[in-house]
Amino acid sequence: MCGIVGYIGSGDIKSRLIEGLRELEYRGYDSAGIAIMQNGKIESFKAVGKLCNLEEKIKNFTARSHGMGIGHTRWATHGKPTELNAHPHMSENSYVVHNGIIENYREIKRMLQENGINFLSQTDTEVIVHLFETEIKRHKELFDAFKATIERLDGAYAVLLITKKAPDTIFFARKGSPMILGRNGKGEIFFASSDAPLIGEAEEVAYIEDGTIGYVTKKTIFSQPDNLLFVPLSGDKLTAQKSGYRFFMEKEIYEQYDVMSDTMIGRVLDNDIAFEELDETFMEGVSNIKICACGTSYHAALTSGYLFERIAKIGVNIEIASEFRYKKPLLSPDTLFIVISQSGETADTLEALKMAKKAGLKTLAVCNVDNSSIVRLADATILTRAGIEKGVASTKAFATQVMVLWMLSLYFAKSRKSVDEVSIRDEIRYMGYVPKVLQKSLEVHEKCKRLSKRYLHGHGFFFIGRDIFYPLALEGALKLKEISYLHAEGYPAGEMKHGPIALADAELFTIALMPKTLLYDKIKSNVEELSARDSTILSISPQMFDLADDFILTHPHKHPMLEFFEMMVVVQLLAMEIAVRLGNDVDMPRNLAKSVTVE
Numbered sequence: 153m154c155g156i157v158g159y160i161g162s163g164d165i166k167s168r169l170i171e172g173l174r175e176l177e178y179r180g181y182d183s184a185g186i187a188i189m190q191n192g193k194i195e196s197f198k199a200v201g202k203l204c205n206l207e208e209k210i211k212n213f214t215a216r217s218h219g220m221g222i223g224h225t226r227w228a229t230h231g232k233p234t235e236l237n238a239h240p241h242m243s244e245n246s247y248v249v250h251n252g253i254i255e256n257y258r259e260i261k262r263m264l265q266e267n268g269i270n271f272l273s274q275t276d277t278e279v280i281v282h283l284f285e286t287e288i289k290r291h292k293e294l295f296d297a298f299k300a301t302i303e304r305l306d307g308a309y310a311v312l313l314i315t316k317k318a319p320d321t322i323f324f325a326r327k328g329s330p331m332i333l334g335r336n337g338k339g340e341i342f343f344a345s346s347d348a349p350l351i352g353e354a355e356e357v358a359y360i361e362d363g364t365i366g367y368v369t370k371k372t373i374f375s376q377p378d379n380l381l382f383v384p385l386s387g388d389k390l391t392a393q394k395s396g397y398r399f400f401m402e403k404e405i406y407e408q409y410d411v412m413s414d415t416m417i418g419r420v421l422d423n424d425i426a427f428e429e430l431d432e433t434f435m436e437g438v439s440n441i442k443i444c445a446c447g448t449s450y451h452a453a454l455t456s457g458y459l460f461e462r463i464a465k466i467g468v469n470i471e472i473a474s475e476f477r478y479k480k481p482l483l484s485p486d487t488l489f490i491v492i493s494q495s496g497e498t499a500d501t502l503e504a505l506k507m508a509k510k511a512g513l514k515t516l517a518v519c520n521v522d523n524s525s526i527v528r529l530a531d532a533t534i535l536t537r538a539g540i541e542k543g544v545a546s547t548k549a550f551a552t553q554v555m556v557l558w559m560l561s562l563y564f565a566k567s568r569k570s571v572d573e574v575s576i577r578d579e580i581r582y583m584g585y586v587p588k589v590l591q592k593s594l595e596v597h598e599k600c601k602r603l604s605k606r607y608l609h610g611h612g613f614f615f616i617g618r619d620i621f622y623p624l625a626l627e628g629a630l631k632l633k634e635i636s637y638l639h640a641e642g643y644p645a646g647e648m649k650h651g652p653i654a655l656a657d658a659e660l661f662t663i664a665l666m667p668k669t670l671l672y673d674k675i676k677s678n679v680e681e682l683s684a685r686d687s688t689i690l691s692i693s694p695q696m697f698d699l700a701d702d703f704i705l706t707h708p709h710k711h712p713m714l715e716f717f718e719m720m721v722v723v724q725l726l727a728m729e730i731a732v733r734l735g736n737d738v739d740m741p742r743n744l745a746k747s748v749t750v751e
């Protein structure tokens with residue numbers, strides 16, 4: 153994903169920008185560029201590929217002390233990864249870097265072209281800088297021109313802009329894409345897309361809020377609204393990387409809001425789903441799908457099974473990779489073989505992929521780590537763009553896997569013509585609400601914290617759900633057992649009466665996922681059966697349920713996937729708070745590793 157850095161100060165501007173971009177490399181990129189302003193002149197350099205290519209280009213350029221610059225790593229969305237499409241983009245006087253997508257760029261571009269402006273790139277970003285030049289002519293103050301520019305943009309953006317007309321100023325704006333402002337006692341000012349480049353450089357940082365616009369000079373920091381709240385940034389990488397959260401897991405649960413927009417950018421369009429990673433013929437000759445994965449990734453796979461069959465109307469078979477490997481599976485060439493993995497290094501999943509390749513199947517990886525073994529081996533890859541996940545208990549990786557798979561089900565539906573356009577549009581509209589559903593809810597977190605004290609004993613937990621909420625129940629149970637070391641099982645709610653209900657008593661905790669949009673009455677009956685046997689019930693639902701002992705109220709939504717994502721956050725927080733009360737190491741639970749590279 154694109155990364156942004158900015159710098160004002162008397163340090164070595166060139167290396168400040170390059171080192172900052174290097175810290176953002178993990179986000180994935182295919183080109184990079186910088187623009188440096190010194191003595192009223194701007195020099196810009198760009199290169200395709202890795203940062204070392206850009207370094208090679210600038211090796212003979214010496215930046216004088218005092219000045220400022222902006223830098224960018226680009227992950228192509230509009231237009232191929234070429235030098236012309238790389239940022240910064242320029243106009244007569246100004247340069248811009250941008251992370252996000254300008255949804256209405258076509259109409260702005262058309263308007264600007266009609267006024268005689270030439271475009272050099274195929275990007276959406278270039279409109280920003282030309283629009284700014286146009287607005288300069290209409291406004292006395294440069295900030296007003298910048299503001300007028302930003303007000304014209306629809307979509308998501310983190311923007312930094314510099315102009316020869318104000319050689320000491322960096323203009324900034326944020327909506328939907330992350331951006332942080334940092335400063336230190338040496339008078340240095342930094343911008344970055346995540347805190348990684350700021351650690352050890354900035355002493356305090358302000359996490360710029362959505363909808364904020366402003367400018368920074370060596371002496372002034374101005375924002376509208378006036379909401380920049382600077383907090384100390386630890387120089388210790390580990391503490392600083394937690395951005396004020398107690399654990400990486402907590403940080404990663406809350407990051408789901410931001411990373412989800414990254415996952416969707418360039419893929420969920422106005423009325424369409426697009427995957428640049430797949431060519432149009434990708435589904436040719438495919439009549440069914442097989443998915444292999446482990447652990448949490450397997451739960452994402454199970455969720456997608458419902459979506460693929462329901463939306464894309466294609467048969468799906470899902471297997472745990474370690475089982476698949478030794479069953480001597482029958483593989484037929486009309487099967488699309490999908491592997492799902494956060495790390496891209498899981499030995500069982502990798503081996504399953506090798507088997508599928510050997511059998512001549514078309515293969516697709518859904519993965520979070522570019523250049524991992526699985527990515528290198530698969531015929532095609534869709535990156536989930538969750539950013540580095542440090543907590544051993546996977547959270548944001550799961551969320552983004554499910555999102556990619558939901559988008560894929562729609563993409564396949566489109567190519568198989570299995571749903572009409574109105575339904576596709578409807579589904580896309582609901583996808584747009586997902587980041588909002590994942591937004592921080594202090595109330596829900598507080599409730600989980602309070603409830604956690606009642607769930608520290610007992611002889612076991614059953615997480616129950618139906619349909620897509622069954623894999624979510626499995627995932628909730630896995631989260632809890634991984635970090636609390638309490639016994640927890642996920643079960644399809646309708647299966648309880650076929651055996652497990654024998655365990656029901658007051659010491660059996662049932663966490664019931666009770667969405668309103670999907671089979672509510674059915675799961676309600678299943679929960680009633682458990683309540684009649686005195687099981688202690690925690691209901692997670694938008695509807696109050698009088699037989700529940702405890703209740704976490706979710707918001708009413710119109711689509712099951714929105715309920716899914718909201719309940720996902722609840723089960724993650726609940727597991728974490730129970731583990732915290734038990735005094736466990738949430739980020740590094742016993743016996744577990746982040747990347748399981750052994751059988």
Ligand code: AGP
Nearest residue numbers: 447448449493494495498545546
């Ligand atoms: C999830 O919380 C786990 N730590 C684990 O189940 C994990 O999902 C599994 O090992 C698969 O890993 P992968 O996604 O990297 O392939």
